[in-house]
Amino acid sequence: ELVSDLSENDRVIFLLSGGGSALLALPAEGITLADKQSINKALLKSGATIGEMNCVRKHLSAIKGGRLGKACWPATVYTYAISDVPGDLATVIASGPTVADPSTSAEALAILKRYAIEVPVSVRNWLQSPESETVKPGDPSLARSHFQLIARPQQSLEAAAVKCRQAGFSPLILGDLEGESREVAKVHAGIARQIVLHGQPLAAPCVILSGGETTVTVRGNGRGGRNAEFLLSLTDSLKGLPGVYALAGDTDGIDGSEDNAGAITTPDSYARAAALGLSASDELDNNNGYGYFEALDALIVTEPTRTNVNDFRAILILESTKHDA
Template sequence: MPADPQQLLRELFATAIDAAHPQHVLEAHLPSDRSGRVIVIGAGKAAAAMAQVVERSWQGEVRGLVVTRYGHGAPCHKIEVVEAAHPVPDAAGLDVARRVLEMVSDLTEQDRVIFLLSGGGSALLALPAAGVTLADKQALNKALLKSGATIGEMNCVRKHLSAIKGGRLAKACWPATVHTYAISDVPGDLATVIASGPTVADPSTSAQALAILQRYAIEVPPAVRAWLQSPESETVKPGDPCLARSHFQLIARPQQSLEAAAVKARQAGFSPLILGDLEGESREVAKVHAGIARQVALHGHPLAAPCVILSGGETTVTVRGNGRGGRNAEFLLSLTDSLKGHPGIYALAGDTDGIDGSEDNAGAIMTPDSFARATALGLNASDELDNNNGYGYFAALDSLIVTEPTRTNVNDFRAILILETTQHDA
């Protein structure tokens, strides 16, 4: 039994992050022939750290340009690193996307391109399609983020409003050879969804993108509607010849991080239960986790304590209130409200990129006394949940986790420690 359950939770989180860090996972996947000239481009929260690995291990001439979120940069000597806004794109992201397209616009069959891709790339590499303005994309991004739409739905819309996503970047690189190395931050690890798939075929359609906007009652500007109704808005489809020299390699995924955390938990004497990548409303996903945790604590099913329940994925938050907090804080607040201080249960929820939503924390920790301590401070968990104020709730308890940007991203990580089973079924 750990002397400090909170410390074990932090160690599990750190282990999950390390298992997906570019410094540990990228080099082995790079081409065996690392001589000659290569153009390196990239987008995502891990882009700068990935660029460092390429610079360090490539033996030939290297030049390039990558874009990452503000604060997620890292020093490179040959590859330019630009920072831009996430999750709502800004002019910096638009400018770098234009420059990336220019950099790959006149390549030949002898050229090689390495594309470094990670979560966040959709917003960071933002180049609106013809007739669509940056303001249009910003407004639609904000509306989608508040709507409760899944990451797959959001990226379907983003792809069809982009001049660079949905396989269009690979098309721009043709006939050069393109090697895409990706860190997955999406449930299912679909190449078409990770950062909206700039170098892979996209089977979704413009009609589906329009239907998603209608499903969530999002106002569609006339220029956007006209574009989505035009055949030109279609993305690059499977079988397109321009993808023949484009190769995609997944180098890290959420499951690897969950498995690494499971090994760490076993070493500490806890049986792990991996639930996998999950989607859905954060507060509802938390209620399911609470039910499983109670079943373990009271009845020793589906496994006996001491144990840890692990899950990842990307939940959503339908914003109703005016509070502060990302989806991990929302999950943990709902878990706290559901468990109401059940003895012997501790939990952590955090984003592996180090930023929960748009706040300065990666996530937070819940302890068995969190509910009672918050109540003593006049904080009602249910009311705070109604106001989407997970950040404020855990800040008042001094229970936020602040890691600074980690420069990787396999999305959410959740761990629930159950120290003992208090009663077994007869």
């Protein structure tokens, strides 16, 4: 309603950040909010990437995928965004309400089929109609729309690296990572083990830093978001490897739908949990990272931070056991 009657003399400023996809919701014609919510919940549990989820969201929305920007025509639009997505793609941040979208309705349908998402008839009919297509590159209605990125996840990693150097630790930035949380954790564990045992690819004391947005395929009935899942898998993989400490958290202060930002693990976490009767592998099978770290009093609780530059992971390695021949 606010942008329905603008002139070429008007200026519109959009401020976008993480969470925009979920909070800026207006279902397309013929689709109910309940339909969108059920599909979104199913996608969150399926292991779909943020790009795949936002492709579907855009094509079920009346404002995402450039549609809100198109509605502002002929006004001049300025969008300033904080990225919370791997690659900082303007089309993915908050599902790109003011920028052109190259993805298609056919791709959205293919994603739903790939993850075996139950699709209501109204949604399927909409996605098969020409009206479901988003605003495409070159559309004249976006000719006066401008986009500028003002903060991105890489900056948080670089800032952390500066702090590491100041504290006497060599940083290793792995960048934005995607994939299953538990599998990404195994890769991090492998790098940490290589540093501890062989001093490669860098010598301790050091810190492995990474960001991005991993996914969780929900198989169990436990609690916890993708960062708790990552850290639980890391704990299970390291099994108390000496001198290795780690934290993982979401920079918005909320890991998944829980009340924690993330958690920490230490060399004695694995043994302490076992003494309490908790098996890291069993809890991982049940997607119960929250419960595991809650029992260890190792949850990180910040409350909402009011910003979001995606996930943040740091693995601190104090020393290497490598000895020169």
